[in-house]
Amino acid sequence: VPPTSTADTGGTRADAIGAHGGLAGIVARVGSIHPAAADLLLFAAVGLAYAAGSLVAYSWFGAYTGPTFFPSVGVTVGALVLVGSGRRRAVVLAAAATAEICVNVFHGGLDVAPAAGYALANVSEATFAAFLIVAIARGAPVVERPGLGGLLVAVLVAPWLGGSIAAAVTALEGDVDAASYIGHWWLGDALGILLVGGGLIAAATEERRHGRFGGELAALVLASAAAAGAALWWDVWPAGYVPFLFTLVAAWRVGALGVLATAGVAAAVVAEAAASGESLFSATGIGPDAALVYVQVTIGVVVGTALVFVVLLHENAESRAELAASEALARELANEQAALRRVATLVARGASSDELFSAVADEVAGIIDIPVVGVQRYEADGTFTILGIAGQTRFTVGSRWPVEDDGIAGRILATGRPARKDDYSTLSGPLGRAVREDLMVSTLGVPILVEGGIWGFMIAAARPGKTIPEDVEQRLVRFTELVATAVSNATTRSELLTSRARVVSAADETRRRLERDLHDGIQQWLVALALRARKTASQAGGEESIRDEVSSLADDLVAVTDELREISRGIHPAILTDAGLDDALKALARRSPVPVDLKVDFEGRYDPTLEATVYYVAAEAITNAAKHARASSVSVRGGRRDGAVELVISDNGVGGADPQGGSGLIGLQDRVDTLGGAISVASPTGAGTTISLQLPTTLRGEAETSA
């Protein structure tokens, strides 16, 4: 049966693994030079190994019906499983058949016909075994369940085919006890497939664990062989089992190859002895023929048990390794999430740009283990500015660098996509020089995209002996998204603040002008009319009724003037513009219906909007204290402290004021926000109301526009 299509489908993984080492690897390499040479090499290697195995088997292990341990069939099965293509498998089978015939004819003295019959038996058996292994294992290594299953099924089943064909061939030559013949054939070939075939597959496919192949394996193999020899020489009953203890140790320490190698050597020693009538178990008193079967079965059972043990150990180790790997991954993700959360908190808090950018650089450097991490912004003049940087580097925050076309900055600006650069030997100009002096050999940059535009980029730079892992790009992207949000928020916020500040300041200016126009125009006119009326009244002479009428007109005009004055002051307090906060608040206190204890010292003049805000807050608080809180006294404290003006107004009223409750303070809140200040109201029921106001002395909106 040519092992063609079915074998090929399952062979992929074994091919891939086998191609890396051993004979299959050599064959594959030779094949890449010349296919025919590779076939020839494979033919020679398999043929020689087969012949050698047969000669050893007949010379050392030959019992009356055939070898007790037949390595050659194992060589054939191993080669069939491990070589890739159908053609190579044909080469293997041809080599095996040729070797079998040659050994039988030239060593065994048989005719060509029975020799060919035995070759057919062995080739069919090996093909069947390889088919079973490939179909069941599907390329899995022997240390995994399907791999071991395929091997064990092949060991148990395939030799019956070879034994049956061989029995038929022998029967043509003369009498044969077919059952016994097939039984012995099965046992010998089963050991050959298990130990040699399985050993070859294990050697090629088993994942190599450090330090487990080599010294330890050699020691175990030697110990096993020595124990077998000693047991034969000592010839006491329990000693026969000692060699197989090393097989179990090998299962634990080395794996499938260790099991097969130790058992293989021990089997070789005892099989050789058994063929010459000695038995490991002669001390038990069973006859040589039964002892032979006993040895074969014992070896098979021990090896099968040990391999199951290996599979279980391997699975355990693998799941532990998977667990450890997933734990490490989870830890890494958790760290990254924590870092992202800290940055997001800064973004949400509206932290200052300086703080945010250096925090981003530090957080990224903390989780990706790359020496230098930076956050940069593109400028309009073809440069970029470093806004935050972490790690030991000559690049400093605030420094500006030219955008070179073939540098990271230039490539990101041109493509809007992440860029990698691993060679800085040719980058010209001051940037190239600085990068070389800084020993950066490899850099990865990711763009920071803000509202569709390329705003800047983040960079990770590695020094010699350190490469930037693939996943760093994705991780950088997650941080650049946060940076983009922060930048976008800051820009929007700053634009909003500036625009609100413009609105408030324009409204204030309008009110100032309106008040002044009223004062300079209508107010003076009304006063003039009042004075004229008064003069007219005094000139009216004897006409008493006219005098009274004009006099009352004069009084009404005065009343209108007073009314207009109050309205004007409501529009804007002139004293604030003329004399500043201190005098304006004093005037406010004098006008208050509730006694005001005023201690303020604002030292000079401020932005008109700021002065108006402080004044309006004080006016509103005093009005509320009198109108709603039924307070009997109000205290006003104010002044300048650390670049901010502060105002605190407390009353002894009923408290319980709701700052959201429609008081005029709501309108003032917007004004305060516009100035980047803060206002708070504490009003516990029954314990008075305290209003605190802080305003920075420069307009925050303006200060942040540049950032």
Added chain:
Amino acid sequence: MSLRCLIVDDSALFGDEARGLLEQDGMTVVGFAASGDEAVRLARELGPDLALVDIRLGAESGFEVARRLADLTDTASLKVIFVSTYHEQEFSDSIEASDALGFIAKTELSAGRIRELLGN
């Protein structure tokens, strides 16, 4: 001899009416000044006994004008009274801090009020 009075105010409307009112009561209005500079010049030239200074003199502060008038050494006897359409309360700190005799609301202006202040 009637009081010689200088009106320092940027409102001609008020100035005219004030002059009519005061002269009716026997005072003499010797001149009008609409600015600080003009006030100083006229005070020197005319040597009035009294200056009625508007607190809000266009862009100038009446208090500043009053200081400048007080600093004139050749008019040592010149008295200053502030006038304004604003309430006295508004500017009482500045009025008290100045060397002026006092404050008269523009609507209350009369020779009688002036003599009252001068009498104090």
